[in-house]
Amino acid sequence: MxxxxxxxxxxxxxxxxxxxxxxxxxxxxxxxxxxxxxxxxxxxxxxxxxxxxxxxxxxxxxxxxxxxxxxxxxxxxxxxxxxxxxxxxxxxxVFPRMTVLENMLVAVRRTRPRELLAGARDPRDVEKARRLLVRVGIDHLERVEAGNLSYGQQKLLELAAVLMGDPETxxxxxxxxxxxxxxxxxxxxxxxxxxxxxxxxxxxxxxxxxxxxxxxxxxxxxxxxxxxxxxxxxxxxxxxxxxxxxxx
Missing domain, CATH: 3.40.50.300 (P-loop containing nucleotide triphosphate hydrolases)
Structure with a gap:
């Protein structure tokens, strides 16, 4: 390149x-x-x-x-x-009282936290979030509250959440x-x-x-x-x- x-x-x-x-x-x-x-x-x-x-x-x-x-x-x-x-x-x-998956979905900014907690989820966003969690190696933690992750796992979650927006940089x-x-x-x-x-x-x-x-x-x-x-x-x-x- x-x-x-x-x-x-x-x-x-x-x-x-x-x-x-x-x-x-x-x-x-x-x-x-x-x-x-x-x-x-x-x-x-x-x-x-x-x-x-x-x-x-x-x-x-x-x-x-x-x-x-x-x-x-x-x-x-x-x-x-x-x-x-x-x-x-x-x-x-990260949002410590939200699960790993919920943190990923909030990062998309199409769903507000209150709506997310009420169960409103776009299946396409969920699929993308899970794919990224697999990539960073914390997919097994998707139902765990982010505040219970190790600091290194939180770093991986934060990076994965950033990638939800498909940034060029x-x-x-x-x-x-x-x-x-x-x-x-x-x-x-x-x-x-x-x-x-x-x-x-x-x-x-x-x-x-x-x-x-x-x-x-x-x-x-x-x-x-x-x-x-x-x-x-x-x-x-x-x-x-x-x-x-x-x-x-």
């Missing part, structure tokens, strides 16, 4: 401040369409704020976000999702955080499989072994802006990265 950066996610001069702190500082960066991109950097470098600006969770103070050549700056999250971008969160967002915020090594391996394998089928990924992650083995293209943030980018082997040896990220 040939990556076409101009068709992917791009920011120009993206800026967001909180009080006197500029969390994202004029960030101009393009992520490669059709590939697995990683966004790394030390704690406090602005990665999650950048994610939140892109996905409409917060409005940037300045700058633009474009996706497939169209401006999406400041759109609310549901419109970002309709544009083809799905995302997970650093801390899992998936943004993952620390998918390996708090997850045991076996499930980290499963998550990495899923990302590779989905990417081979055409899904673009942008992954924020602190697990450098996962990042370097998984990614095609790595962008490094420090103090709210990109300081280096390129293939993993190049970024790993960049002096700016060693100074900012590894403290060398």
């Amino acid at each position: 040939t990556a076409r950066t101009e068709d992917g996610l791009r920011t120009t001069g993206l800026t967001r401040s909180f009080g006197g702190v500029r969390a994202v500082d004029g960030a101009t960066v393009a992520f490669r369409n059709g590939e697995i991109n990683a966004l790394i950097g030390p704690n406090g470098s602005g990665k999650t704020t950048f994610f939140n600006c892109v996905t409409g969770m917060i409005r940037p103070d300045a700058g633009t976000v474009t996706y497939r050549g169209r401006a999406i700056t400041g759109r609310p999250p549901h419109r970002i999702a309709r544009a083809g971008i799905g995302r997970t969160f650093q801390l899992c967002r 998936v943004m993952l915020d620390e998918p390996a955080g708090g997850v045991n090594p076996a499930l980290i391996g499963r998550i990495g394998a899923l990302i590779r499989e989905l990417n081979a089928e055409g899904t673009t990924f942008l992954v924020v992650e602190h697990n450098m072994d996962l990042v370097m083995s998984l990614s095609h293209h790595v962008v490094v943030f420090d103090r709210g802006r990109p300081i280096a980018e390129g293939p993993p082997d190049v970024v790993r040896n960049d002096p700016r990265v060693l100074e900012a990220y590894l403290g060398v």
Whole structure:
């Protein structure tokens, strides 16, 4: 698959401040369409704020976000999702008192939670949800309340729920955080499989072994802006990265 950066996610001069702190500082960066991109950097470098600006969770103070050549700056999250971008969160967002299957059906947004609990279910959505649960390996838990899952299983559920929307690009915020090594391996394998089928990924992650083995293209943030980018082997040896990220 040939990556076409101009068709992917791009920011120009993206800026967001909180009080006197500029969390994202004029960030101009393009992520490669059709590939697995990683966004790394030390704690406090602005990665999650950048994610939140892109996905409409917060409005940037300045700058633009474009996706497939169209401006999406400041759109609310549901419109970002309709544009083809799905995302997970650093801390899992599941409905703990709903079953795994119910969480999947709510993600489609055609059925409200109250209607779902009353038994209103589209058979096509149920079939799709079950197919995705098989894919991520938690189909045997479909009747279990999400709050009773392990944290790693909740991560798999959150990813499966995002896939219910058929996103072209998936943004993952620390998918390996708090997850045991076996499930980290499963998550990495899923990302590779989905990417081979055409899904673009942008992954924020602190697990450098996962990042370097998984990614095609790595962008490094420090103090709210990109300081280096390129293939993993190049970024790993960049002096700016060693100074900012590894403290060398």
